[in-house]
Each structure stands twice: as C-alpha cells, then as structure tokens.
Amino acid sequence: MNPIGVEPYIVLSMVLFLLGALGVLMRRNAILVFMSVELMLNSANLALVAFAREWGQVNGHVFVFFVMTVAAAEVAVGLALIVNIFRERQSINIDDLQQMQG
C-alpha cells in the first residue's frame, strides 16, 4: 500500500528542521522565533514517526507523544513570558532583551 521508504520522509524532516533553525536565527520577533521552534519540533516528530514505521516499533509514536506534551507546556509558559515581557517593555524584539548580558 505504501511503497515510499523512510528516506524521503527524513529528507523532508531535515528540510523543515533547517527552515525552522533559519527562522530562529533570522527572525527577531519572539513569537516568530517560538513558531520556528515549533516547526523544528514537528520535523523531529516526523522523523520519529518515519523511523517507527520503518522498524515496526510503536516506541517512536510514544516519543512523539511526549514531545507534543512538552511542546504544549513550553508554548504555554513561553507565551506567558512573552506577554509579560511585552507588558514591561512594549516590545518583543529579542534583540532588545539584553539585560541578562554580562
């Protein structure tokens, strides 16, 4: 039914991961950086699911489940932080957040 092997999925996952990494590096908007992190997590999940199918093991799915849970927690806390930062500084440009430097 499914003649596609694991490799195309891994390549796609790699492309998506690199796009996410690029987003983290290039965008200065904290929310967009966050969304890029989500993109990277998703591409890792895709690789896990592809390998799970390749090996016929459900453990990969279980790890994806954990990743999703942790991502949900991370998004909730991260967005709350962003809201607070925005309240304090009226900006979510991550270049402005330098008070922890040095």
Place this chain on the structure above:
Amino acid sequence: MEWLFLTVSFVAVLAAAMMLTRQNAVHSALFLIVNFGCVAFLYLMLDAPFLAMVQVTVYTGAIMVLFLFVIMLLGAETTTDSSGRMRWLGLAGSGVAILLLLIFAFPIASDMLAEEKPAPLDARAQLRVINAIPAGDAEEFTVMEMGFAMPLAGSVSANVALDAVDATMPDSRIDGVAYNDAREAIRGYTALDAGEYTVIVGVDDGSYVSGPIFTKDLVLSPDSAVSLVVYENEQGLVDVTVLTDDISAPAVGKMRLTLFNAVTDRQVSLVDVGQYTARRSLCDDSSCNSLIPHRKLIEQLPAGGRASLELEEGSYNLAFVDQNQNVLRTLAEYQADRGRIETRVLVREPGVPGSQASYRAAVFSAIGVPAFGSPESVGQVLFIEYLLPVMLVGMLLLVALIGVIVLARPDALAQAERRRINRRRRVNRPLVSVISQQTGADVLSGDYRAKLTGGPDNGADQ
C-alpha cells in the same frame, strides 16, 4: 502514492518558507497551521492515524490558537524585524543550513535512488508455532537445533525447534522466527516479511542436535497471520499443519473461539452443557439412549481439524466431547469477553500407561499485535512500558500550569515593582523623615529642625 507524498511535502515546505518570510505575524501563524496540517497528513501516510489526530487537535488546534491569541492580544501583528545589526547572523545561518542540507540530504537521496527498497511494513506476515505433541511421546524424537528452540514445560525436556529459510535465498537463515510452547502461556506471533519460506521443524531434548524431522513449504502472504501446529496425526506420526488465522476483530459484543483437535484418535465436539458440568458423559443413562440437554457449538472435529465460532459475551459451561459422547475436558464458567480472539488446542496429557487418559485444552490467546499505530497499540506501549515517563510528563504539565497562572496574574509585575521600590526607599530614607512620618509633624521644616539640632535659633527664641 509518490505524487501524493511529493505534493504534500511540497506544500509543507512552501508553507514553512512562507511562515519565515511573512512580516505579519498572523499570516506566519496561519502558514504554520497549513504546515502542521500537512505533517498530520504525512502521519496518516505513515500508518500513524492516532498521532495524526493528536497533531490536528493539539498542534493545529490548541497550540496555534494560543499563538494567534497572544499575537492579537499584544497587537504584535506587524512587529518588524528592525535593527539589522544581527542581519549577518541570518545570512550565516542560511549558508550553514544549505551546507548541512547538501551534506546530509545528498547521501540519503542517492541511497534512495540506488538501493532497492526493503519490504515496507505492510508486506509483513505473522507466524507462530503451536506445539501440540503429547509431551510423553516427544521424547522419542531425535534432536535438531536450528534457530530458536524452546523447552516444553513439565517433566519432559523435548523441544520443538523451528527455523525458516527464505526459499528464494537458501543460504540466508532468518533468526527470530516464532515458536510456541504448547503447554504453557503463550508467546504471540512473530512478524516476518511476506514471502516464501521453507520451515524446518525438529525436536530437541537439549542434549544433542539432529537433522530435521519435518520440512514444509510455506507462503506467507502480506497481512496474514499463520499458526504452524505441530501435532501427532492419526497414524501416530508427527505432522505439521498450517492454519491461516482469522485475526480480524470479531463481531461487536462477541469473541471468536477457534478449536484445533490434536487428539489422535478422537473426533471432538464442543458443546455448551449448561448446568451439567460434572458429567463424565453426555449420555443420560448407561445404554446412552438419550442425551442430557446441551447445545452443540462445534461438531465432530477430526484429528488435525480446526473450526471457529463466535460466542456472545457471557459465561458458558463448555465441554469437549468425543464421538462416543465422553466428556474429555470441561471448561466451567468460561468467560467470553467481547473482542477476544482465542485458540484452544485440545491435546492429550502425558499420563501413566494404562490409566485413563486426560486431556487438556491449551489456550493460545495471543491474537497478534494490534494494528500498528492504532490507539490501542500506542496506548499499550505508553501505559505499560512508559508508565513512569507518562507520570513525569503529567507532573510537568501540572508545574507548567501553575507557572503560567503565576506568570499571568494581571498585577504580578506591578506588585513586584512596587515591592522593589518600597524596599529601596525604606533603606535609603533618612532617620528624620521616619520620625516625621510617625509623629505626624514635619520635622524637616525650620522650627523643628532648629529644636532638634540645637542651632542658633534656639537662643533667639528665649
């Protein structure tokens, strides 16, 4: 299928790229939702329907709604990427990213084109071996050891070993082929690539190895489940029969019971005897003119025969009866659970010669593995093998919940700021102002200052 994958992955990459380049954060979030939807579709193509649904509900649903909510709450739709002083970082990052892509993706892609693909998961079959040879007789056989061997339980140390050799490649021997112990609890099926096999069965008493006693050609078709039953046929010889098991789900509210007769000299019927559980025979009297009330479920199964039926959920008193109406074995208060698939193999127990033979209905309830990626299979692994991590993740979610509540208190920041300012003021305030605050008098104005310090104004007053 390829074009479907290519289309979906193209849309996914395109959506990700659009997400990165949009200036409006709301547009970015919407493109990210498209990307997540594509990934959910790919999960479906990868036989992970449960994860696909979780992806849609958790990611494209909950998480992205949270993002959109925050973007719109902050009014941060068009926050531009100002400054430009870190622009070189982005350029360097894209350079490194493209380099990595070339380094890693090219070998994979070239492998993909060059090598022939391994059999995908769907083209797998499941195989198990049921040893239904009476243990007392198995001692007579010589021994062979090929692949796995599993001792029979009890006093007899004879093994039935099984090995499967790929018929197309005689030199390659496949390890890990299923075996099963007739006497005791069951190992499930072992997954194998679909294809043609030659199965070699031998008997092993643990001390030496002999040649094969039985060879059988076997074709495993995709998505099938096969039981190899090793039993003693009517001539008293070891025989192997190949049974294709029906592992599809039974009808709603029913269980499927399969009976295999491995008793050499009997035809076996399965009957529901109702309240008459203690009878040694179905006959009502010694001349057997009439029978006790019963309900026939499976009739007259010859040695080596197999029959299935579906039982309504409930409790039964089952009996295995031979052609002379003798009860060989009773299963009193047999619980039929809905959805269960069970194979019962009727075997003769090893006994003292001359004494009355006893029989046993060995249970092989292993029903193969649940469909790959189904909620059932994920749940089994999640809540059995990974119970502790599940607990820890639950704890993490609780902590995150409390943390968000603390962070999101409307005046959390303001209160903290006020507290900080107050603390500083208290430390820096001069003593006199504290006195003025407590007495209600303005100590710092002229008169009082003069009194307190005992300056020249003092004398002038007097």
